Amino acid sequence: MGEVTLKGVSAAPGVVAGAAVVLDHRATRDKRVVSPAERRDEAKRAVEALRLVASDLETIGGELRDAGRRDEAEIVETGVLIALDPQLTARVELLVTERGMHAADALWEAADHTALELSQVGDPTLALRADDVRSVGRRAAGRAAGTNPLASGGVLIANTLGPADVAELAPKVTGIALAAGGVTSHAAIVARSLGLPMVVGLGDGLGQVADGQEVVVDGDLGVLVANPGPERAASARAHAEAIRTARALAIERSAEPARTMDGRRIRVLANASTIAELEEATRQGAEGVGLMRTELLFLDAAAWPSLGEQVACFRPVLERLVGRTATVRIFDFGGDKTPPFLRGIAARGVEVLLDAPDALRIHLRALLEAAEGTELRILVPMVTTADQVRAIHRLLDRPVVVGAMIETPAAAENARAIARESDFLSIGTNDLTQLVLGLDREQSRKAPVLDVRVLRLVAEAMRAGNETGIPVDVCGEAASDARAMRVMVGLGADELSVAAARVGQVRQWIRELDYATCREESGKLLHEAGHASGERV
Ligand code: PEP
Ligand code: MG
Numbered sequence: 368m369g370e371v372t373l374k375g376v377s378a379a380p381g382v383v384a385g386a387a388v389v390l391d392h393r394a395t396r397d398k399r400v401v402s403p404a405e406r407r408d409e410a411k412r413a414v415e416a417l418r419l420v421a422s423d424l425e426t427i428g429g430e431l432r433d434a435g436r437r438d439e440a441e442i443v444e445t446g447v448l449i450a451l452d453p454q455l456t457a458r459v460e461l462l463v464t465e466r467g468m469h470a471a472d473a474l475w476e477a478a479d480h481t482a483l484e485l486s487q488v489g490d491p492t493l494a495l496r497a498d499d500v501r502s503v504g505r506r507a508a509g510r511a512a513g514t515n516p517l518a519s520g521g522v523l524i525a526n527t528l529g530p531a532d533v534a535e536l537a538p539k540v541t542g543i544a545l546a547a548g549g550v551t552s553h554a555a556i557v558a559r560s561l562g563l564p565m566v567v568g569l570g571d572g573l574g575q576v577a578d579g580q581e582v583v584v585d586g587d588l589g590v591l592v593a594n595p596g597p598e599r600a601a602s603a604r605a606h607a608e609a610i611r612t613a614r615a616l617a618i619e620r621s622a623e624p625a626r627t628m629d630g631r632r633i634r635v636l637a638n639a640s641t642i643a644e645l646e647e648a649t650r651q652g653a654e655g656v657g658l659m660r661t662e663l664l665f666l667d668a669a670a671w672p673s674l675g676e677q678v679a680c681f682r683p684v685l686e687r688l689v690g691r692t693a694t695v696r697i698f699d700f701g702g703d704k705t706p707p708f709l710r711g712i713a714a715r716g717v718e719v720l721l722d723a724p725d726a727l728r729i730h731l732r733a734l735l736e737a738a739e740g741t742e743l744r745i746l747v748p749m750v751t752t753a754d755q756v757r758a759i760h761r762l763l764d765r766p767v768v769v770g771a772m773i774e775t776p777a778a779a780e781n782a783r784a785i786a787r788e789s790d791f792l793s794i795g796t797n798d799l800t801q802l803v804l805g806l807d808r809e810q811s812r813k814a815p816v817l818d819v820r821v822l823r824l825v826a827e828a829m830r831a832g833n834e835t836g837i838p839v840d841v842c843g844e845a846a847s848d849a850r851a852m853r854v855m856v857g858l859g860a861d862e863l864s865v866a867a868a869r870v871g872q873v874r875q876w877i878r879e880l881d882y883a884t885c886r887e888e889s890g891k892l893l894h895e896a897g898h899a900s901g902e903r904v
Contacts (some may be wrong), residue, residue, distance in 0.1 A: 478503060523542070581600070633877050690801055696745075718751075772842075794839065819893070826889075
């Protein structure tokens with residue numbers, strides 16, 4: 368078979384060639400019925416597959432725990448309990464012994480059945496568990512069929528993935544291709560942080576890719592190529608090598624400051640929420656953390672986490688930032704980051720927290736305790752009014768640097784008043800773009816931050832910060848996009864906070880910029896775009 372190219376959208380840069388690890392479609396359904404004489408052995412094989420999955424997950428959980436990634440370890444370890452669940456085991460055995468199903472199919476079927484039951488109970492926590500059960504079934508079926516995706520690693524092929532999935536699978540995965548998904552989904556953000564090439568929106572055609580088939584994921588062009596010819600495979604390998612070399616160069620130059628050719632100093636910070644990201648960012652010369660997404664550590668929480676739980680989660684990351692900038696964003700729950708206990712809420716970010724003042728007080732206390740010794744900056748998400756920032760200041764019992772995210776149209780419009788209550792501003796171009804243009808964050812096929820309607824609000828926020836004399840940071844994806852970052856610098860950004868894997872590249876881009884030219888270009892862009900759309904910018 369020749370090359371088959373599927374077009375999608377680039378969600379994380381880079382190119383990789385490798386064997387496909389198909390996660391959620393049954394590529395190898397075996398319709399033959401197992402003969403009665405063989406059913407006992409087949410059932411044993413199925414149960415053994417569940418045991419092997421439990422042991423795989425235990426090992427992975429242990430490795431994550433040893434690496435200080437306790438939150439991710441817990442997510443993985445839930446799977447151990449599911450794999451050893453007697454009810455699931457009994458169901459699998461029955462399907463083999465009574466219906467003559469092959470082990471892999473019985474595992475799929477039993478997991479599907481159990482998952483369906485869980486999702487129908489009407490309890491959001493259990494509904495969420497349904498996906499975990501399917502994931503265990505999928506792994507066990509792979510084990511029974513003699514394939515263990517996690518053992519061999521490769522290019523992950525799936526319909527959609529959550530941020531926890533990516534973090535869990537990342538150690539073995541070299542690239543990701545999704546049938547659905549959006550470029551600013553949190554799964555994509557985690558992939559970019561870890562430097563994994565990712566293409567999303569590949570559509571139903573992705574279902575034709577078989578487990579083990581050779582593929583190339585081109586995260587730069589946004590395509591997946593199945594059965595790549597020798598030339599393409601070689602070029603993908605060369606590209607991967609070039610990325611490795613660029614990374615090595617970034618590490619070599621990590622001590623050199625990021626200063627434009629005409630002398631403007633821009634601080635480059637990292638968007639990092641885990642030790643793995645922080646370590647990579649530091650290697651590449653990050654001057655601290657510009658965005659720690661605390662909510663990502665509690666996406667599976669069944670209730671507001673206690674003080675102790677939070678300190679235990681945040682401390683391992685923050686203790687590595689002693690003496691350095693640690694910008695910690697308070698929980699940004701809501702939208703695609705809604706834990707089970709908040710299912711159904713309409714609010715997002717600071718509004719959710721202000722509605723739960725006791726939980727917010729505990730959260731702030733935990734952050735102050737866990738960030739002891741760091742240059743802590745508290746960042747407030749989804750701000751819409753200056754009052755919200757004032758409320759956070761009031762709840763802190765000592766002077767702490769507090770900044771506001773400018774990521775809603777209301778925040779950009781109220782930027783002056785918000786700036787007066789804030790010690791710094793941080794522009795979240797991901798949400799701002801989606802909210803201004805009315806796109807769906809999960810499904811949007813591209814994030815056009817340079818659209819004049821978005822750019823005008825970004826410029827407004829920059830002006831407000833600059834005139835108030837407080838630093839302005841850009842922490843959305845625009846900060847690490849080759850074209851958009853020039854515009855952000857030109858509009859007056861003092862700091863760029865970018866995914867760990869992009870830190871070195873962004874620092875290098877800054878060294879190649881001329882600030883005066885960037886200012887002129889961004890001014891022109893605003894003017895021309897405003898002119899073209901008939902709007903005043
Ligand atoms: C943003 O919206 O740009 C941002 C940085 O926040 P998050 O991506 O976590 O929503
Ligand atoms: Mg946001």
